[in-house]
Amino acid sequence: MSDEELAKDLGPLAALTIGVGTMIGAGIFVLPGDAIEGAGSFAVLSFLVGGAIALLTALSASELGTAMPRSGGAYFYVNEAFGPLLGSVAGWANWMGLAFASAFYMVGFGRYVVNIAGLPGGFLVFGVVVPWTKLIGLLGAALFIFINYVGAKETGRLQNIIVVILVIILTVFTAYGATRASVANLPPPKGFGPMLTTTGLIFVSYMGFVQITSVAEEIKEPGKNLPRAVIGSVLIVTVIYALVLIVMSAAVEPGYIQQVSDDGRIAVVAVAGVLLGPVGAGAMLIGGLLATASSANASILASSRINFAMGRDRLVSPELNRIHPNFGTPYRSIALTGVFILLFIVLAPIQILALLGSILHLIIYGLLNVALIVMREADVSEYEPSFHVPFYPYTPILGSLLSFALIVFIEPVVIVVGAAFVAFALAWYLFYGRSRTTKEGALSQYILSQPEEMPDAAVDAAESVKPSGDDYRVMVPLANPANQRDLITLGSAIAKQRGGTVHAVHIITVPDQTSLSYAADHLSELEEDHHSVLDAAREDAETFGVDIETHTVISHRSFKEVFDAAREHEADLTVMGWGPSSHGSPGRVESAIDEVASDLPCDFLVLKDRGFTPDRILVPTAGGPDSELSAEVANLLHAEFGSEVTLLNVADDVEAGEAFLEEWAAENDLEDATLRVETGDVESAIEAAASESTMVILGATERGLLSRLVRGSLVIDVAEDIGCSVLLAERARHRGVKERVRKLLGL
Amino acid sequence: MTSATQPLLRHLLVPVATETDARETARALSPYNPERVTIVHVVEKGEGIPDKTPVEQSEAVAEAAFTVFRETFPDAAEELVYERDVVEGVVDAANAVEASAIAFQPREGSRLRQFLSGDRTLRLVTEADRPVISLPGGGDR
Numbered sequence: 023m024s025d026e027e028l029a030k031d032l033g034p035l036a037a038l039t040i041g042v043g044t045m046i047g048a049g050i051f052v053l054p055g056d057a058i059e060g061a062g063s064f065a066v067l068s069f070l071v072g073g074a075i076a077l078l079t080a081l082s083a084s085e086l087g088t089a090m091p092r093s094g095g096a097y098f099y100v101n102e103a104f105g106p107l108l109g110s111v112a113g114w115a116n117w118m119g120l121a122f123a124s125a126f127y128m129v130g131f132g133r134y135v136v137n138i139a140g141l142p143g144g145f146l147v148f149g150v151v152v153p154w155t156k157l158i159g160l161l162g163a164a165l166f167i168f169i170n171y172v173g174a175k176e177t178g179r180l181q182n183i184i185v186v187i188l189v190i191i192l193t194v195f196t197a198y199g200a201t202r203a204s205v206a207n208l209p210p211p212k213g214f215g216p217m218l219t220t221t222g223l224i225f226v227s228y229m230g231f232v233q234i235t236s237v238a239e240e241i242k243e244p245g246k247n248l249p250r251a252v253i254g255s256v257l258i259v260t261v262i263y264a265l266v267l268i269v270m271s272a273a274v275e276p277g278y279i280q281q282v283s284d285d286g287r288i289a290v291v292a293v294a295g296v297l298l299g300p301v302g303a304g305a306m307l308i309g310g311l312l313a314t315a316s317s318a319n320a321s322i323l324a325s326s327r328i329n330f331a332m333g334r335d336r337l338v339s340p341e342l343n344r345i346h347p348n349f350g351t352p353y354r355s356i357a358l359t360g361v362f363i364l365l366f367i368v369l370a371p372i373q374i375l376a377l378l379g380s381i382l383h384l385i386i387y388g389l390l391n392v393a394l395i396v397m398r399e400a401d402v403s404e405y406e407p408s409f410h411v412p413f414y415p416y417t418p419i420l421g422s423l424l425s426f427a428l429i430v431f432i433e434p435v436v437i438v439v440g441a442a443f444v445a446f447a448l449a450w451y452l453f454y455g456r457s458r459t460t461k462e463g464a465l466s467q468y469i470l471s472q473p474e475e476m477p478d479a480a481v482d483a484a485e486s487v488k489p490s491g492d493d494y495r496v497m498v499p500l501a502n503p504a505n506q507r508d509l510i511t512l513g514s515a516i517a518k519q520r521g522g523t524v525h526a527v528h529i530i531t532v533p534d535q536t537s538l539s540y541a542a543d544h545l546s547e548l549e550e551d552h553h554s555v556l557d558a559a560r561e562d563a564e565t566f567g568v569d570i571e572t573h574t575v576i577s578h579r580s581f582k583e584v585f586d587a588a589r590e591h592e593a594d595l596t597v598m599g600w601g602p603s604s605h606g607s608p609g610r611v612e613s614a615i616d617e618v619a620s621d622l623p624c625d626f627l628v629l630k631d632r633g634f635t636p637d638r639i640l641v642p643t644a645g646g647p648d649s650e651l652s653a654e655v656a657n658l659l660h661a662e663f664g665s666e667v668t669l670l671n672v673a674d675d676v677e678a679g680e681a682f683l684e685e686w687a688a689e690n691d692l693e694d695a696t697l698r699v700e701t702g703d704v705e706s707a708i709e710a711a712a713s714e715s716t717m718v719i720l721g722a723t724e725r726g727l728l729s730r731l732v733r734g735s736l737v738i739d740v741a742e743d744i745g746c747s748v749l750l751a752e753r754a755r756h757r758g759v760k761e762r763v764r765k766l767l768g769l
Numbered sequence: 770m771t772s773a774t775q776p777l778l779r780h781l782l783v784p785v786a787t788e789t790d791a792r793e794t795a796r797a798l799s800p801y802n803p804e805r806v807t808i809v810h811v812v813e814k815g816e817g818i819p820d821k822t823p824v825e826q827s828e829a830v831a832e833a834a835f836t837v838f839r840e841t842f843p844d845a846a847e848e849l850v851y852e853r854d855v856v857e858g859v860v861d862a863a864n865a866v867e868a869s870a871i872a873f874q875p876r877e878g879s880r881l882r883q884f885l886s887g888d889r890t891l892r893l894v895t896e897a898d899r900p901v902i903s904l905p906g907g908g909d910r
Contacts, residue, residue: 028851029812029824036817093823173821181818237819323819330823345830347787348876350813351821 032240034247036182040320041231041255043185047317048130049227050192050263051310053376054270055289057220058279063208064217066267071221073260075428076228078421079387080256081411082394084249087235089397089407091244094331095236095324096386103393103400105463106337110451111444112386113332116232118443119382120325121359123226124163124318125366126375131314132159133372137288138307159367166315167360170322173351181319184312191309192262199269199297209276215431222432223373225380227263230317231256232386233324245408266290273297322359329355336458337451374436381432381440384425391422400468460592494522497593497624499529499584500555505599508634510559512627512749513597514566515662516655522594523569526559527587530576588623595625622754625651630748633716636663640715641695642670642708643686649721651751653690656719660694667695668715672707705743712744719749775869777900778803782868783838783845784859784893785810791834794874795841797904806845807866808838811858814851856892863899872902 032040057065086099094101097116101109132155135141144153211217231252238244241251270279270293282292288310295303326343330352333340346353366375395418397405411417429437466484469476498513500506510526517524556572563570573591575583588596636659643649659665669687673679679699687695700707712718781803785791791808798806810831814820820827828849835847848866852858863871875890894901 029814029828031814031816031851032819033817039817040819093825179817237823239824240815240820323821327819327823330826334825343826345787345822345826347789349821350786352826 030240030242030244032237032247033242034250037234037237037241037247037251038254038258039182039185040237041234041251042189042258043181043316044230044233044320044324045227045255045259045317046185046188046192046262046313047227047230048127048310048314048376049224050259050266051290051306051313052126052130052133052288052372053224053227054267055279055283056373057224057267058209058271058289059283060212060223061217061220062210062212063271064211064213065220065271066264068217068220068224069227069263069267070260071218071428072225072228073256073263075225075384075387075421075424076231076256077253077260078417079390079425080231080252082391082418082421083232083235084252084409085407085411086390086394086397087238087248087252088245088409089405091235091238091241091248092331093236093239093327094334095327096232096390097328098331099235099393099397100386100389101331101335101337101461101463103396103464104389105466106335106455106459106461107448107451107463108389109335109461109463110337110455111447112389113328113337114443114447114450115382115385116328117325117332117359118362119229119379119386120321120328121362122366122375122382123229123379124166124321124325124359124363125159125370126226126372126379127314127318127321128163128166128363129155129159129367129372129375131162131311131318132156133288134307134310134314135162137291138311143286155372156367160364162315163318163360163363163367166319166322167356167363169319170326170356171346171349171351171353171360173346173349181316184316188309188313188316189262191305192266195294195297195302195306196262196265196269198302199273199293200265202297203269203272205272207272207275209271209279218428218431219433222380222384222428223376225384225428226376228256228259229379229383230259230320232390233320233327236324236327249409269293269297322356322363325359326352326355329359335461337455377432377436378439381429381436382443384429385440385444388422388425388429391418391425394418396463396465396468400464402464405464494520495525495591495593495595496520496522497525497527497588497591497596498559499527499587499596499598500559505629505631506555506559507562508631509597509599509629510562511566511634512629513595514563514568514570516595516597516658517563517568518566519658519661520594523571524559524563525591525593526556526563526570526572527584527591528555528559528572528574529583529587530574532576585623593624595627597627597629599629599631622752624754626750626752626754627651627655628750628752630750632745632747634747635716636665638715638717639665639667640670640708640711640718641667641692642672642711642718642720643683644671645682645686646721647753648751650690651753652719652721652749653686653692655749655751656695657691665717667692668698668711669695670698670700670708670711672700672702672704674701676701709743712746715746717747717749718744719751721751776804777870777902779869780805780807780867781870781872781902782848782859782863782866783808784855784862784871784873785834785838787830788833788837790874790876791838792840793906794904795838797874797906798872799841803872806842807848807862807868808835808842808845809848809850809859809862810834811850811852811855811862813855814853816853856889856896859893860897863897868899870900870902871897872904874904874906 054065057068061068083096090099090102092098097109097113100112135158136154141154144151234248234251234255238248241247270289274293274296279289282289291303291306291310294306329338330343332338333343342355342358343352344354345351370378394411395415398414469480469484494517496513496517498509500509510524513524560570560572575587584596584598639656639659641649641652641656643652656667660667669683669692671679671683673682676699680697683697683699687693687697698711700711708718778801783794783798783806785794785808812827812831831849839845848862850858850862852861859871871893873893
């Protein structure tokens with residue numbers, strides 16, 4: 023059995039239990055009284071409508087879950103489809119939705135305890151009435167947070183038993199109640215508006231099924247079992263809820279529910295008492311305790327999965343998902359979620375908690391349904407679900423519309439709070455996530471991949487919220503200690519001006535005969551100054567006040583390693599040295615290089631070092647992307663060191679040359695530069711101008727120039743003959759597939 | 770085998786939990802030059818319930834621990850075990866690789882903490898069907 027198989031230990035029944043156990047909670051044990059008061063006999067419809075929305079979403083979640091069995095559930099799918107802007111919304115809504123729901127379950131738990139213990143409404147502390155339900159809710163929440171913090175597995179087994187007990191209790195209740203039911207008892211319906219408002223309230227009872235997708239990677243044969251568990255659990259609880267509501271509306275006299283609620287008793291328990299006597303009421307009380315506890319317990323664990331997935335995409339700090347050395351639990355995430363739960367219990371009344379849990383989940387479900395459509399339409403090649411939503415696209419469209427539409431019927435205050443959460447999540451992405459995450463959604467990739475066919479507004483919008491990845495990263499590969507200071511100085515100056523960081527990578531080349539792991543163990547013997555190189559780099563960078571990270575890479579081929587490291591560190595710019603001693607021996611046969619180097623992973627600056635003195639910089643230009651990079655660097659050096667910049671153009675016609683330079687200087691923000699136009703031989707003109715400068719920045723005029731240069735197979739006469747330092751600039755470029763094929767065919 | 774004595778350090782099975790644990794255990798083991806080492810990480814499975822951590826995260830933790838351990842013992846073989854019970858997982862792995870002994874560094878922890886995580890040191894020592902070597906240095910954190 024492969025490792026992957028071994029990790030899967032949830033059978034179909036276990037998966038189903040997770041969904042049913044999370045859903046059957048305070049929703050059905052606390053809210054039926056409020057539901058009947060709110061909607062009359064239509065309360066049954068409220069639960070059925072809720073079930074229908076949940077079912078439509080469950081179909082979408084099943085398809086997404088079988089296509090992407092990754093931790094993080096609903097958040098993960100929305101993030102994959104829409105990218106991190108809406109991903110942030112889904113993540114926060116999912117996380118906070120679970121926290122609100124857990125708070126709701128725990129206050130419900132408090133109600134049951136108060137009912138069992140026969141406690142009064144509250145007690146006075148310093149003139150403030152503390153309601154017992156809240157206090158017990160807080161204690162209960164603290165207990166379940168603690169259980170998850172230390173990761174007691176025993177609660178899990180218990181959870182399965184609890185689910186079975188709950189189903190039995192509710193089955194007996196409805197079966198017996200059905201014999202006593204009479205249409206005459208039905209309270210009058212209160213119309214469709216109140217019915218939908220009630221649906222918004224009780225929708226909190228339908229949010230466990232998505233948690234199954236969150237553990238998709240642990241489910242055996244997920245292609246088959248995941249959809250069965252997700253859809254099955256929704257069907258099961260919908261039927262149970264509907265039957266319970268029918269019994270509650272039809273088996274007792276009209277007005278009884280109202281009266282019970284006014285007495286502050288729990289409606290479900292009171293009805294069970296009427297139907298089955300004290301045993302029934304007792305069973306229902308225990309059921310309520312177990313149900314609220316197991317729902318909260320499951321939700322707390324589920325929220326840590328969402329944190330994990332958000333941390334994986336850098337939408338929250340991955341530090342949040344640290345694992346406890348003894349307990350093996352994501353203790354920080356659980357503790358933070360716990361703080362939110364306790365806070366919510368203190369701040370909001372039970373109905374508001376339920377509504378906020380509902381509304382945040384409705385937002386996620388709405389997005390999730392659209393995410394399915396995006397994944398199907400955006401030609402995502404890896405998207406291969408083994409379960410397909412029936413009646414596509416009508417099912418997800420309807421699911422999405424109903425989810426969003428139901429929000430409208432929720433209390434305005436709650437909508438405002440919900441909207442505030444969404445606004446917060448958007449701001450969170452723009453101010454926190456955007457600079458960190460690198461994840462792009464399928465939708466924006468699709469739009470940006472065909473800008474001609476898409477409306478401009480869509481392209482602009484996709485462009486403007488695109489993740490900016492991390493900050494500007496300057497990578498400085500160091501091999502030769504002699505010129506490292508100049509390279510670090512140059513790199514740090516640019517990083518400082520760009521507000522970025524420097525990544526110093528010490529590349530140690532070992533002969534092919536030496537195994538890399540051997541080299542790793544004998545670093546100090548191979549390179550005595552191993553640590554001093556990076557330490558010196560750190561010092562130099564710190565004098566600029568630039569953040570620096572240092573890495574060591576051991577390789578047989580140093581030049582290829584530079585490219586790999588640039589890719590790995592997602593560098594925006596690489597500053598490296600040039601010369602026989604800088605990176606491997608010159609002229610060394612490295613057949614892989616041409617292929618590698620033809621696809622520059624980032625901008626490159628190669629310094630032929632004759633002393634780093636950026637006082638007077640010469641930028642010869644004839645236009646083109648690479649000399650634009652030269653201009654950029656000249657600008658940055660000017661800003662950092664106050665360098666004087668001279669632009670040089672060699673033209674046949676002086677006037678035309680001047681006109682070109684003026685325009686070019688303006689385009690590249692170099693209006694202050696001295697303009698110089700020469701005629702005649704290009705090389706000698708550059709050499710002449712260079713003699714008055716301390717540094718020349720040359721744009722690579724030819725593609726692939728850089729790689730050949732660094733390998734030592736090409737010598738630029740100019741660079742050799744000039745007395746001062748030369749900086750060669752080459753722009754990053756990502757060759758498309760078409761171009762590769764064309765080159766391959768020699769077209 | 771020519772000698773009649775059974776060398777304890779012939780093939781050690783070394784359980785590692787986290788990166789830090791792996792680093793310290795490797796440091797504690799390195800002076801004894803065992804002949805062969807197999808490192809094992811047990812991913813705690815829920816068996817019927819969701820795990821404490823996502824599989825993806827558990828495997829990343831294992832990978833990090835292995836990598837750190839290999840810095841000291843580059844030739845160490847690795848075993849990734851999925852088991853509900855960590856101690857059982859270690860004992861079974863020792864059987865599977867025919868280890869001569871299990872070597873680990875007990876971590877100091879308060880009584881309460883040991884109780885909550887189910888005093889694994891004691892259980893490993895008593896439940897193992899082969900010698901268990903306790904490496905020094907675990908208590909000085």
